Amino acid sequence: MMIAEVIVEVANSEVDKVFDYSIPNSMSKNLIGYRVLVPFGKRKIEGYVVGLKETSNYDKNGIKEIISVLGNEQVILPEMINLASFMKEKYHLKMVDCLRLFIPSQMRGEKDKHIYKKEYVLSEDYLEKLKYVNKNAKKQLEIVIYLQEKAIIESNKVKNFSASALKNLEKLGVITQKLSVSLRKPMENVLVGNSKPHVLTEIQKKALNDVGENGVYLLHGVTGSGKTEVYMQIISREINKGKTAIMLVPEISLTPQVLRIFKERFGETVAIIHSGLSLGERYDEWFRLFNGEAKIAIGARSAIFAPLKNLGVVIIDEEHDGSYISESNPRYNTFEVAKFRANYNDCSLVLGSATPSIETYYKVETGEIKLIELPTRINGKQLPKIEIIDMLGEIRAGNSTLFSRRLISKLEECFAKNKQAILFLNRRGYTSFMMCRECGYVAKCSDCDVSLVYHKTENRLICHYCGKKFKALTKCPDCGSSHIKEGAVGTENVVYQLEKLFPNIPIYRMDNDTTKTKNAHQKILNAFSNSKPAVLVGTQMIAKGHDFPDVTLVGIIDADQNLYQSHYKSPERTFALITQVSGRAGRSEFEGEVVLQTYSPKKYVYNFAANYDYKGFYKREINLRKATKFPPFSTILRVMFSGENEEIVKQQTKVCFDEILLIKKQNPNSFIYLDATKSPISRIKQKFRCQIVMRLNNENVENIIELVYNACDKARKKSVLCFVEINPSSIS
Numbered sequence: 001m002m003i004a005e006v007i008v009e010v011a012n013s014e015v016d017k018v019f020d021y022s023i024p025n026s027m028s029k030n031l032i033g034y035r036v037l038v039p040f041g042k043r044k045i046e047g048y049v050v051g052l053k054e055t056s057n058y059d060k061n062g063i064k065e066i067i068s069v070l071g072n073e074q075v076i077l078p079e080m081i082n083l084a085s086f087m088k089e090k091y092h093l094k095m096v097d098c099l100r101l102f103i104p105s106q107m108r109g110e111k112d113k114h115i116y117k118k119e120y121v122l123s124e125d126y127l128e129k130l131k132y133v134n135k136n137a138k139k140q141l142e143i144v145i146y147l148q149e150k151a152i153i154e155s156n157k158v159k160n161f162s163a164s165a166l167k168n169l170e171k172l173g174v175i176t177q178k179l180s181v182s183l184r185k186p187m188e189n190v191l192v193g194n195s196k197p198h199v200l201t202e203i204q205k206k207a208l209n210d211v212g213e214n215g216v217y218l219l220h221g222v223t224g225s226g227k228t229e230v231y232m233q234i235i236s237r238e239i240n241k242g243k244t245a246i247m248l249v250p251e252i253s254l255t256p257q258v259l260r261i262f263k264e265r266f267g268e269t270v271a272i273i274h275s276g277l278s279l280g281e282r283y284d285e286w287f288r289l290f291n292g293e294a295k296i297a298i299g300a301r302s303a304i305f306a307p308l309k310n311l312g313v314v315i316i317d318e319e320h321d322g323s324y325i326s327e328s329n330p331r332y333n334t335f336e337v338a339k340f341r342a343n344y345n346d347c348s349l350v351l352g353s354a355t356p357s358i359e360t361y362y363k364v365e366t367g368e369i370k371l372i373e374l375p376t377r378i379n380g381k382q383l384p385k386i387e388i389i390d391m392l393g394e395i396r397a398g399n400s401t402l403f404s405r406r407l408i409s410k411l412e413e414c415f416a417k418n419k420q421a422i423l424f425l426n427r428r429g430y431t432s433f434m435m436c437r438e439c440g441y442v443a444k445c446s447d448c449d450v451s452l453v454y455h456k457t458e459n460r461l462i463c464h465y466c467g468k469k470f471k472a473l474t475k476c477p478d479c480g481s482s483h484i485k486e487g488a489v490g491t492e493n494v495v496y497q498l499e500k501l502f503p504n505i506p507i508y509r510m511d512n513d514t515t516k517t518k519n520a521h522q523k524i525l526n527a528f529s530n531s532k533p534a535v536l537v538g539t540q541m542i543a544k545g546h547d548f549p550d551v552t553l554v555g556i557i558d559a560d561q562n563l564y565q566s567h568y569k570s571p572e573r574t575f576a577l578i579t580q581v582s583g584r585a586g587r588s589e590f591e592g593e594v595v596l597q598t599y600s601p602k603k604y605v606y607n608f609a610a611n612y613d614y615k616g617f618y619k620r621e622i623n624l625r626k627a628t629k630f631p632p633f634s635t636i637l638r639v640m641f642s643g644e645n646e647e648i649v650k651q652q653t654k655v656c657f658d659e660i661l662l663i664k665k666q667n668p669n670s671f672i673y674l675d676a677t678k679s680p681i682s683r684i685k686q687k688f689r690c691q692i693v694m695r696l697n698n699e700n701v702e703n704i705i706e707l708v709y710n711a712c713d714k715a716r717k718k719s720v721l722c723f724v725e726i727n728p729s730s731i732s
C-alpha cells in the first residue's frame, strides 16, 4: 500500500499536522505536490500531498483513502515543499500557510478557474459518422462544409453557427469540441515597441561579468548608474542558457514604466505578479510561469514564490526596501527565502541598491556577499547638489510657512526656466491629525488606537490603518470648543499652500489617495511630464524609479519625519529616502538641485546624505550598532498577541512572558532586553494587541528562538492570534 502525507486546507485552525491517507489502487501513485480531496471528520476537504511512504504509524484500518486528485498537475514543485518546511521551521509558521503562498488563491476551492475557449474541429472518423446526419439538415451540413474548408471553427466564430446544429453534430460524433485555455495577459496595452539592449559601459560590463553562476552579490550603484540595464542583461544571459529568472521590485516602484521596459525587452517571456492585477490575471500569469510559457517573473515580494523550475538568477532591486519583510501573516524575510531558492537551484542571488541596508553591507565586510560597484551616473552627470535648510532659522526670521525662503526662490527660478519641480513629503492627507486647542482632544479611530487624518477634498477624517471614514470635526466632542487645530502637514496641504503661492503653475499630487483607481498612477505621471513648468507633490510613491528629464529641482519638505520614529533603522531609512528622492533631479542634460528642509540640520545623517557619502554613513552606523548592540550584532524578536477580547490577549501574553522569563533565567547571557507591553498601537480593526519584545545576543540565538517558539505554543489559544517576527521593520 502507498501512503500519502497530506497537509489539509482548514481555514483559521491550529491544525498543522501531516495526515496519512492511503492512495487507492486506481490512482497514480506519484502524487507529490498534487492537490487532493480527502475525507476529514465528516467533511471532504482539499489538501496537498507533501510526501509518500509505504507504511504508516497509524492503525491501517484507521487510515482513510484519498477521494480524488484535483486538477492533473503537480502544482507544488518539490523545491517548494522543501521551502515550505524551511519557512515553517524558521518563522514558526503553519505548513499550510506557506503552501498557500505558492499557488494563486483562485486555485483553491474545487472549481477550475480557467477561462476556456470553445472551438470545434472535425472528428478523426467524421467521414464514417457522416452517414448519420440527416440529408435535410442544412445547417449541420453547412458546418461540415465549413470545417472541411477551414479545419476549425474558432471561438470567436462559434456564434455564427446554429448552437443546436453544433450540438447535434457533436452528439453524432462528426465534430469534436476542443478546449484550450485562454490566458488573460495584463499590461498588453502598455507595449509600445521593442527595447533594444544598450551597449554596456565598461563599468556595467565589468559588473555583468562579475556576477557568477552562484553566490550572493550586491550591486551598489548610485541612482541613474544603469543598474536596471545590468539586471536585464544578467537575465538575458540566463534565459539564453535555458534558465529562468525572478526579478523583485518594491511594490511601490512596480510602476507601469518599469513593467513596460521589461515587457518591451522580453515580451511574452515575462509574467507579472502584482497586487494591481485582478485575481483572474494573477492566476493566468502564474499559470504561464508554471507551464513554462513565461520564464521571467517580475513582481513585488510574493513573486519570490513564482513556480519556476531551473532558476538561473534571483534579483532583488532596492534591496534595502522595508517591503521585503512582510508585515502581514505569514511573515517572512524575502532575502532569506530568495537565498534558499538560489541555493536550491545553485544559482546566483543579486541584490541592488544605491543605499544598501546596513545589515547587507555588513555581510559584504564579513565576506558573505560579494560587492560590485557602479559609482557613476550613466550620463556622466554629477549627482544633484543637496542644500540643507534650517527651518528653525526660518521661524526665527519670521517665516513660519511650509516653505523656506530658499525653496521658494528656487521654485521661482525653476519655473522661470520652464522646468519642473518635485516636492516630497512623507504624509498623505491634509494634516496629520485634528486637535482641540482648548482641551487637547485628538480625533481617533473607533476601531484602532490611532489618530485620524484629515482629508480636505473629501472633508473627512480617515483612519490610515483600517480605512474607516469619519466626519470632520467642527466642534470638540469633549469640551464643545470650536478651536480645532490642524497638526503636521500632509500632501494635500502642501498643494493647497502652493496654489496660493503659484496660482498659475500646474500642480499635480501623487499619493495613496490620488492613485486608487486603475491607471491613475500613469495618468498623473503623463499629465505632469507633459506640462512645463509644473510641480509634482507626492509621498514615497514618487521617490522611486521615475525618469523625468525636465525635473531640475527637488524639495524635501520635512526630512525629519522618519527620524522621529524610534526605530534603530530610522537614520538608514532617512539616508535612503533622501538619496532616492534626490535621484529624481537632474537625470538628463540639465543640472539638478535639492533643497532639504529640516528642524535638526546638525543630525549626522543629513551631512552624509548631502555628500552622498554612503560609506561614511555606513561606518558611523555600524559602529553605533556595535556599541549599542543592535542588529546585525544582535537579533530582535517580537512576539505579538492580538484578539478581540482584551483580557484574554493580556492573559496569553502573560503566560508566554512567564515562559520566556524562565528561558531567560536559564540563559541569562542571551538576553540584552526583554519586556512585555501593550503594542504602541494597542488596537487595530477592533483587535487588541500586546507584545513581547526582546533583544538577543547572536551567540546561540537559534536555540533561544526555538525555545521562544515553544513558549508561544504554550500560550496559544483559539481566540488569540500569536505570531513572531525576527528583526521586524516596525514595532508599532
Ligand code: ADP
Pocket (backbone or CB within 6 Å): 198, 199, 200, 201, 204, 221, 222, 223, 224, 225, 226, 227, 228, 229, 378, 379, 547
Ligand atoms: P538605476 O537603476 O541605476 O537608477 P537606470 O537603469 O534607470 O539606473 O539607468 C538610468 C538611465 O540610463 C536609463 O534611462 C537607462 O535607459 C540609461 N542607460 C542604462 N545603461 C545605459 C547604457 N549602457 N548606455 C546608455 N544609456 C543607458
Ligand code: ZN
Pocket (backbone or CB within 6 Å): 445, 446, 447, 448, 463, 464, 465, 466, 467, 468, 685
Ligand atoms: Zn481604524
Ligand code: ZN
Pocket (backbone or CB within 6 Å): 436, 437, 438, 439, 440, 441, 476, 477, 478, 479, 480, 481
Ligand atoms: Zn476640546
